[in-house]
Structures are given as structure tokens and as C-alpha cells.
Amino acid sequence: MFAPLIGGEWLLVLAVLSALLVGICLFTRLPGSVWRGVAAVLLLAVLANPMIVRERREILPDIVALIIDDSPSQQLDGRADRAVAAAELIRAQLARLPDLQLREMRIGESLGGTRLFAAVEKLMFDVPAERVAGIIMISDGQVHDVPPQALQSQLSGPVHALLTGDPEQQDRRLSIAQAPKFGIV
Structure with a gap:
């Protein structure tokens, strides 16, 4: 060389x-x-400038994060069973891939709601961006810490969400459009 x-x-x-x-x-x-x-x-x-170069390279495995939502909303309507079945299937499929490491975390509801992206940060803080193969989230879709659009592009690797809820169901939101300035109790 x-x-x-x-x-x-x-x-x-x-x-x-x-x-x-x-x-x-x-x-x-x-x-x-x-x-x-x-x-x-x-x-x-x-x-x-001739050189003799001897390289010894180690193949480092890519890393997949599996985040499983264990919040109270996940306990409704058989969602927890679907989440467990999906996690087992994902584990089995990822185990067949060589040079792939699976990191898994179950999260419950915290003070501010379901914090899936905080779990991703905690689980993958020491992983370089080029080694992140992907992030898989198994949840009912009620996530309370979705990063703003500007920060979403900084997520390294693809993010997959596997929703355990019924696709026919919709979330309900109660908003007070007009409230009196005072009330008599």
C-alpha cells in the first residue's frame, strides 16, 4: 500500500x-x-511512502431495539396477549439473522404517560448510529413523548410501530370548547 x-x-x-x-x-x-x-x-x-498495513477487523453486530408497551391501556381488550405473541414472533425471526443483537425493554406508564421514545434513548444510548438496525415498538398507539418533527430525523435506523389495538376503534378526546368563567357548586 x-x-x-x-x-x-x-x-x-x-x-x-x-x-x-x-x-x-x-x-x-x-x-x-x-x-x-x-x-x-x-x-x-x-x-x-510505501506502507505495510495489517488490519484486524471484528464484525460488530447491528442492534435492534424492541420496546414493549406495558401501560394500563395495553391491558384492555386482549392487547397484552397480542403484544406478547408479537414479541415472541419478532424474537424468533430476529434470532435467525446473523450478526444481530436484540435489546428489549418493557415499559409501563410513567408520570407523563407512555414514554416509548424515552425508553429508546435509555436502551440505545451507547450504540453508535451506524450500528442501529432498527427500533420496533409494540404498543396500542398511545405514546406521549413523540419527538418534534425536527428531532425525528435524528433517529438512527428505521422505526416500526406494531399496534395491538383494534383498527376499528378510535381514540376519544374530550375538549372543553367554551367554559363559564365561574361555577356554583
Whole structure:
């Protein structure tokens, strides 16, 4: 392997000029022509900067995060059973892939609700972005810490959400459109 000290084009130009000058010296039988040729070859060898490189590489496994929602809303309507079955299937499929490490975390409801993305940060804080193979979240879809759009692009690797709820069900939201300024109790 070579790491030339000057550009490869300049090294080639110097080699051609050196060969031409040494050839002229040899043709005209100047004394010391052979030594000039040896000096030119040594100078070109130094400028070419030859190296012996021995690399020992280890294949590091890619890492998949599996986050399983264990919040109270997950206990409704058989969602917990579907989550367990899905997690077992995912584990089995990922176990067949070589050079893949699975990190798993179950999370419950915290003070601010279901915090799946906080669990991802906690689980993958020490993993370089180029080793993240993906993030799989098994949840009913009620996540309370979805990062803003600007931060979502910083998630390394694909994020997959496996929803355990019934697709026909919809979340209900109660909002107070107009409230009196006071109330009598």
C-alpha cells in the first residue's frame, strides 16, 4: 500500500523525468550514472511512502431495539396477549439473522404517560448510529413523548410501530370548547 507524500501525477512526472535523465546519462556514459539512477529510485520510493498495513477487523453486530408497551391501556381488550405473541414472533425471526443483537425493554406508564421514545434513548444510548438496525415498538398507539418533527430525523435506523389495538376503534378526546368563567357548586 502506498500513501504518496506528493500527488500521484507529480510522482509519475518525476519518475519519467528521472528515467529520462538517467537514460541520457547512461547513453553518454557519464561516470556515476548508475549511482544517480539508484539515488533517483530511492528518492521516488521515499516520495511514494510505501506502507505495510495489517488490519484486524471484528464484525460488530447491528442492534435492534424492541420496546414493549406495558401501560394500563395495553391491558384492555386482549392487547397484552397480542403484544406478547408479537414479541415472541419478532424474537424468533430476529434470532435467525446473523450478526444481530436484540435489546428489549418493557415499559409501563410513567408520570407523563407512555414514554416509548424515552425508553429508546435509555436502551440505545451507547450504540453508535451506524450500528442501529432498527427500533420496533409494540404498543396500542398511545405514546406521549413523540419527538418534534425536527428531532425525528435524528433517529438512527428505521422505526416500526406494531399496534395491538383494534383498527376499528378510535381514540376519544374530550375538549372543553367554551367554559363559564365561574361555577356554583
